[in-house]
Every structure is written in structure tokens, then in C-alpha cells.
Amino acid sequence: MTRSHRPGLGAFMFFxxxxxxxxxxxxxxxxxxxxxxxxxxxxxxxxxxxxxxxxLSDQIAQMENLTRRLSDTYLDLDLLDQQARSVLGMIRADEIVIR
Known part of the structure; x- marks a missing residue:
């Protein structure tokens, strides 16, 4: 008797x-x-x-520059004038304000 050889359930489970x-x-x-x-x-x-x-590095460099320009050892008068105008709302006597 010859029996056909087919893969069993174990081989199917393994694969x-x-x-x-x-x-x-x-x-x-x-x-x-x-x-x-x-x-x-x-x-x-x-x-x-x-x-x-x-x-952020660029912003830090810009802030360091502004801080240095307002320090005691180096005073930028234009920057000081700009800051006084924006923070305190000051104007010069020869200026006209238009709202």
C-alpha cells in the first residue's frame, strides 16, 4: 500500500x-x-x-545688542530717545502729534 505523503498539521502550524x-x-x-x-x-x-x-538665537543677539546699547558704558542717544518716546509717551517741543 502506498500512502500519499502530505504535510501534517504540525508543519502547517509551524509555517x-x-x-x-x-x-x-x-x-x-x-x-x-x-x-x-x-x-x-x-x-x-x-x-x-x-x-x-x-x-531664538537671532532674537537673543538682537536683545543683547539693545541691552549693550543702553548700558552705562555705552549709551546710544537715538535708542534712548526712542525708548523714552515709546515707554513714557514723550514728544519734543518742536513735534506735532496727529491722532
């Missing part, structure tokens, strides 16, 4: 489990917390934060 594990690890490598998509999101966030840092 099913192996396939499911492969699918799971592939999904985790692409979509997971440490996957490719998360890496792209982190890179985009890093670029946005770098742009913000450059903008």
Missing part, C-alpha cells in the same frame, strides 16, 4: 506561526515606536526645533 511572526516584526519595524515612520517624525521634529533655535 503559520513563522509567517505571523514575520508579519508582526515587519509591522513593528515600520510602524512601531522605534520604526521607520517614527524615525522620520523625529527627524522632522529635529529640523523644526533647529529652525526655532536659530530664530
Amino acid at each position: 503559520s506561526v513563522a509567517f505571523m511572526l514575520g508579519v508582526y516584526f515587519t509591522f513593528a519595524a515600520v510602524q512601531g515606536d522605534y520604526g521607520l515612520f517614527r524615525r522620520v517624525e523625529i527627524a522632522a521634529e529635529r529640523d523644526a526645533l533647529a529652525r526655532d533655535m536659530i530664530q
Whole structure:
């Protein structure tokens, strides 16, 4: 008697489990917390934060310049005049205010 040899249930279960594990690890490598998509999101966030840092550095440099120009050792009279006009609402005697 010859019996046809067909794969048993054990082989089917082994390949099913192996396939499911492969699918799971592939999904985790692409979509997971440490996957490719998360890496792209982190890179985009890093670029946005770098742009913000450059903008803030420029603002700090501008504020340091204004602070230095109003210090006791270096007094910029034009800047002092501008600050007095904006903060105190002062005008000179030869100016006309139009509202």
C-alpha cells in the first residue's frame, strides 16, 4: 500500500506561526515606536526645533545688542530717545502729534 505523503498539521502550524511572526516584526519595524515612520517624525521634529533655535538665537543677539546699547558704558542717544518716546509717551517741543 502506498500512502500519499502530505504535510501534517504540525508543519502547517509551524509555517503559520513563522509567517505571523514575520508579519508582526515587519509591522513593528515600520510602524512601531522605534520604526521607520517614527524615525522620520523625529527627524522632522529635529529640523523644526533647529529652525526655532536659530530664530531664538537671532532674537537673543538682537536683545543683547539693545541691552549693550543702553548700558552705562555705552549709551546710544537715538535708542534712548526712542525708548523714552515709546515707554513714557514723550514728544519734543518742536513735534506735532496727529491722532
